[in-house]
Amino acid sequence: MFDVIGLGNSCLDILGVVPYIPGVDEKIEMSNTSMQGGGEVGTALATLAKLGSSTAFVGKIGDDPIGTFIKEDFVKYGVDINNLIVESGAISPSSIVMVEKYSGLRTIIDCGKSVTNLKPEEIRSGLIEKSKYLHLDSWHREAALEAATKARKKGIPVVLDADIPAYDASISQLIQLTDILITSQSFAQMFTKTDVVNISIDKMISLGPSVVMVTLGKNGVVCEGGGERFKTPAFEIEVVDTTGAGDVFHGAFIHAMLQDWSLQKAVEFASAVSAIKCGMMGGRDGIPTFLEALDFLTRHDRKY
Secondary structure (H helix, E strand, C coil), X not given: CEEEXXXXXXXXXXXXXXXXXXXXXXXXCCEEEEEEEECHHHHHHHHHHHHCCCEEEEEEEECCHHHHHHHHHHHXXXXXXXXXXXXXXXCCCEEEEEEECCCCCEXXXXXXXCCXXXXXXXXXXXXXXXXXXXXXXXXXXXXXXXXXXXXXXXXXXXXXXXXXXXXXXXXXXXXXXXXXXXXXXXXXXXXXXXXCHHHHHHHHHCCCCCEEEEECHXXXXXXXXXXXXXXXXXXXXXXXXXXXXXXXXXXXXXXXXXCCCCHHHHHHHHHHHHHHHCXXXXXXXXXXXXXXXXXXXXXXXXXC
16 A cells, blocks of 8 residues: 555756846856756655655656656655656656746746656556555546546545646546645636636536645645635745745645645645745755654644
8 A cells, every 4th residue: 555646747857046037049057956856746746755655656757867867766755666667769758947046936848758648558457546645637647537537436535736737628527536626826717717716716626626725826825625715825935946836735735634634734734845845946855854844833833
């Protein structure tokens, strides 16, 4: 059994700080460069493992140096990779991330890849049923639908990270198979065709999830679950880089739910872990341990 099985994206992030985001035909220098693992589900699983949960990744990479880095980074964090398929001759996913020095905001450029989508029949028989939670993102849609269907039949909660790349006709099908839907504000606006967060939540929760959250960056998180709607403010910190903040939030939230904490407590914990991450560059180097997260919360007068 694993606490969490994640099916989705993992990539290599090449990061660097820039004084500002450059324009067309402009040359600037990146400083404080870093190479880290990235990707929505990949970083969420790294977060879970760092906090103390057992995790396994299901997905695909190429047999190139980028793929080797992705595998080694998973091993470093303690994420099981026995269900990671290496595709011969394929180019693994990677991104270039420009972090604006004075705001910590980032611009991401997805680089070319040739890895094919994971097929439903490539998911090892009986694997999904060995998890307490299933975590998905926008990648490998057919395989994700298959995995979510299997999880729902076994009563395993499905958590979905929905962001702008996830927007297509089949995302509604996946949301209907989701128990906990956590979206970015931009996805919520596009999917529900309104910029009013509360209306967006109404529309998304009507599709079937028992919990819906919309993350608002520095403005916190709005959540509905158990018939209650509430807003959790973001922690005020000195932001270095927001890369991976949402991915880390997902992982920390699932870890908190594994502790049988209340929904409000879980959201607050996830907000804290995400805030700590934003104090360092990249999506993974700043992930705290469980004790470090609790210490941060104690220093902010939260009792855990």
